[in-house]
Amino acid sequence: MAQEGADEPPELTSSTGFLLARLGAESRRRWARMLSERGLSPHHFGVLMALDQHGETHQQRLCEAIGVDPRNAVPIFDTLEAHSLIARTSDQTDRRKRAVVITAAGRTTVDELRRTGAALDHDLLAGLTDHQRTTLHRLLLKVFDTIVDSNHSTITMPAQPADRSAASRT
Amino acid sequence: MAQEGADEPPELTSSTGFLLARLGAESRRRWARMLSERGLSPHHFGVLMALDQHGETHQQRLCEAIGVDPRNAVPIFDTLEAHSLIARTSDQTDRRKRAVVITAAGRTTVDELRRTGAALDHDLLAGLTDHQRTTLHRLLLKVFDTIVDSNHSTITMPAQPADRSAASRT
DNA sequence: TATTGTTATACTCTATAACTATA
DNA sequence: TATAGTTATAGAGTATAACAATA
Known part of the structure; x- marks a missing residue:
């Protein structure tokens, strides 16, 4: 399980997937x-x-x-x-x-x-620093790719790059 | 938004909270x-x-x-x-x-x-390394603490340390 | 035969209102 | 008056079965 520092929280919710479900519901x-x-x-x-x-x-x-x-x-x-x-x-x-x-x-x-x-x-995400928020988002995206790939065999969205620039805003 | 490396995925889901909801439902x-x-x-x-x-x-x-x-x-x-x-x-x-x-x-x-x-x-979490899994879990726990604290003013569970050792297993 | 979209239906989960009993 | 637990009920979300049109 790869030893981290020593400031690892007790447990509270030992399963990441379950914690994900709990936070996802709140969000x-x-x-x-x-x-x-x-x-x-x-x-x-x-x-x-x-x-x-x-x-x-x-x-x-x-x-x-x-x-x-x-x-x-x-x-x-x-x-x-x-x-x-x-x-x-x-x-x-x-x-x-x-x-x-x-x-x-x-x-x-x-x-x-x-x-x-x-x-x-x-x-x-008030409890996280900017860097931590970026890290969290990146990790969640990776997990997202995993579940999409696992449901079907090979699907990653067509990635047809809609002319998003036409609606440039702000 | 703090510049990361260059291998930042496009976006897919720009909001972390929304991505959290999506993955939480799957989990x-x-x-x-x-x-x-x-x-x-x-x-x-x-x-x-x-x-x-x-x-x-x-x-x-x-x-x-x-x-x-x-x-x-x-x-x-x-x-x-x-x-x-x-x-x-x-x-x-x-x-x-x-x-x-x-x-x-x-x-x-x-x-x-x-x-x-x-x-x-x-x-x-098949798409993550062991280190990334630990990081993700730690970040999610921090977020959990935030939302629990924000719902009420000050609540963090009594932390009465149930004699868990009595049921030692494995 | 397999796939895309659809309908109908039952089931689970969540939110709104109000009540009992204790404090 | 405020809080812990409860009930009833309506609504949103999800899962099961079956179907029509197209490939």
């Missing part, structure tokens, strides 16, 4: 409260964020990104489309798939929410 | 599946773990430890008591409170589950 709770003021849920924001970063994709990849079963995702996409934050079209190469794109309004919304969310991060 | 999902085979939920395990580490406490402190509203915690304690994994008695100094203790069977169970959970951790 989601705060996000949900903030987002509910705009009629959105964490899943809605997750879809917008994934679309904003990766550009057009189909629903199943988005479901994987936000960790929601496709069976439960339909109402999520419906709501986003009803709010004109995304648009769904039929994929021409494979008509089973529905291509999803973020709209200009969706892009504005996700940028707004991201800024507001930064305040939540600030509170949540 | 909880895996724990839930493992625990369901024994008729338990993540909350049940959380209670047992907190009791095993901190000894006797009352219900509200346990609720805070596992992040569950006291209103939703009653069935959790009831189930644990029905399985004889915990025992509830009336606190003599304040008869409103119900003192909760872990039983010998509960201690055996939590040790078993902790070992089984280690396999889950291994899979979940």
Whole structure:
């Protein structure tokens, strides 16, 4: 288990995965409260964020990104489309798939929410230094890659670099 | 944002809190599946773990430890008591409170589950080195302390050092 | 036959309101 | 009045089964 310094905390929560679940619930709770003021849920924001970063994709990849079963995702996409934050079209190469794109309004919304969310991060990570926050984020990203890769055999998102620059802000 | 090396991943999930929520859900999902085979939920395990580490406490402190509203915690304690994994008695100094203790069977169970959970951790954190896992765990613990302290004004668990040694195992 | 998206449904978890008993 | 625990209930989130359209 690799010996650290001597200031290792007793235990409190011996399993990292369980501690992750505990903190994740707390974080989601705060996000949900903030987002509910705009009629959105964490899943809605997750879809917008994934679309904003990766550009057009189909629903199943988005479901994987936000960790929601496709069976439960339909109402999520419906709501986003009803709010004109995304648009769904039929994929021409494979008509089973529905291509999803973020709209200009969706892009504005996700940028707004991201800024507001930064305040939540600030509170949540108040006990960490800037360097520790960066380290934590980097490690969590690595874990994220692991679970996405393990669910399917080889999937890492198409990485179609949506012309994000067109909506340059701030 | 403190410049790291140059191998910083693009973004994927810009908010640490949101990424935490995403990974926490995945982790909880895996724990839930493992625990369901024994008729338990993540909350049940959380209670047992907190009791095993901190000894006797009352219900509200346990609720805070596992992040569950006291209103939703009653069935959790009831189930644990029905399985004889915990025992509830009336606190003599304040008869409103119900003192909760872990039983010998509960201690055996939590040790078993902790070992089984280690396999889950291994899979979940497969992308990290041992050192990175230790770092991640330490950072998450710090965040945990932050949110517990922020919810109430000053609470850090009584730290009554239950005679854990009596159940020495392995 | 396998995959994408969908519907219906049941189940779990969480949040809101109000009540009892103790302090 | 405030707190610990409880109950009832509605809502959000998640899992199970089955289906239509397309590949």
